[in-house]
Amino acid sequence: MQLTTASAYRRPCTSANGHLQIEMDSLGTFRRYDADETVYCQGGAADYWYRIVDGAARQCTQISDGRRQIMDFLLPGDLFGFDASTRHECSVECVASNTTVARYQRQQMESLMESDPPLARRMREIAFGSIDRLQARMILLGRSRALERVCGFLLELAHRVQVEAEGTVALPMSRYDIADYLAIAVETVSRSLTTLRSERVITFFDARHFRIIDRRALEAHCCR
């Protein structure tokens, strides 16, 4: 289970969350979204916590100059919607069609935490883990080159999503989304992918499906 923000290298989902998941599940309501539908808006009331059940979403902020920063891609199992304030700092929009999201009343969750300290502790650990991952992401954005970022992203994705037959990985998001996630231009994303393809590090089945040929080379490109 993951909190709100991604890192270059997520750890695999631990099964230690079963408890939290089960306690929460009875209190959630489910909803299905189309691609590009909004789950909640930046500035909206932060009255619920959420979890991705199926599909994919992006968590993003609008910057004053019109650009967009994607804070995280949300995949099945990820928890999100926490904010220190009573208003959301980010918007969340679905990337894939038929994305299913579970929603939990914030007040109810808070009460659940108060009455169940081990659960609260688990939640604290998730938050601390999220901070660790955000710090790794800070290094990615602050200290690495475009090609390194793209390699880090591909490895992260391959690690998180269900790998299909023969190691094929689906890219649910567009090049534009990837660019806004890595804080580089679309053209640079495209060029980096072309480079990796021409170096036979990855192959593409089509624009949205790739396979890692040389994982070693991909890892070698990464910073830290």
Next chain:
Amino acid sequence: MQLTTASAYRRPCTSANGHLQIEMDSLGTFRRYDADETVYCQGGAADYWYRIVDGAARQCTQISDGRRQIMDFLLPGDLFGFDASTRHECSVECVASNTTVARYQRQQMESLMESDPPLARRMREIAFGSIDRLQARMILLGRSRALERVCGFLLELAHRVQVEAEGTVALPMSRYDIADYLAIAVETVSRSLTTLRSERVITFFDARHFRIIDRRALEAHCCR
């Protein structure tokens, strides 16, 4: 009270932490450090939580290529030392001489949280706040130019530290520290400060003490 990581714009310390502070204080031990002394090392056991009582410190990671990233500057009141893992992801070194740090046993703190749910909730809020600030910092590192970063840093600092007579702000850290915090070169930090000085946005008393003349201009330079 602040957690482990800074943002371009911290909110003022709320007095709502009195409770947490008081409960913790009786359990802490204090120690005084010289400039550049290490509080703990990256990779060391994460058995304690800490709080800056007086002075200043930097929380940083070594990157494989030899560069350094400063994750946060720690100032009086800031809590730090949390990690999802049992090992620290970062080192913490003092910046100012005569920096005083309080130390708390992690196990003891965990127990305190378990036995006092409102306290645990407060801790959760601090963690969520920290996540918000890290996200703001991600935008700073990913999406803004050198001059914008420096302006953001100056505003943040002026906001956090005790302002001296006539609005003079002390810079406890070196230009090198600032560079590693903002993920730019020292030369660029120096050039940005020179630009701001020549535009009469700030003045320097000496290299480590400045005053904001035109706050409006400083804010106008900031992204988001």
Next chain:
DNA sequence: CGAAGGCTTGATCTCGGTCAAGGCAGGTGG
């Protein structure tokens, strides 16, 4: 069939990194 959106590629320009040098202040030893 045409339009629109996503993806790729090429050409050009710019911000900031890197290299190099010099100024200044504080500390140390003669």
Next chain:
DNA sequence: CCACCTGCCTTGACCGAGATCAAGCCTTCG
């Protein structure tokens, strides 16, 4: 007291990674 050294800060010159601008291709959808 001065000479020297060292570390911190500033400034200049140059260069390169990546942003931006421009154009064309492909797929999808009405």
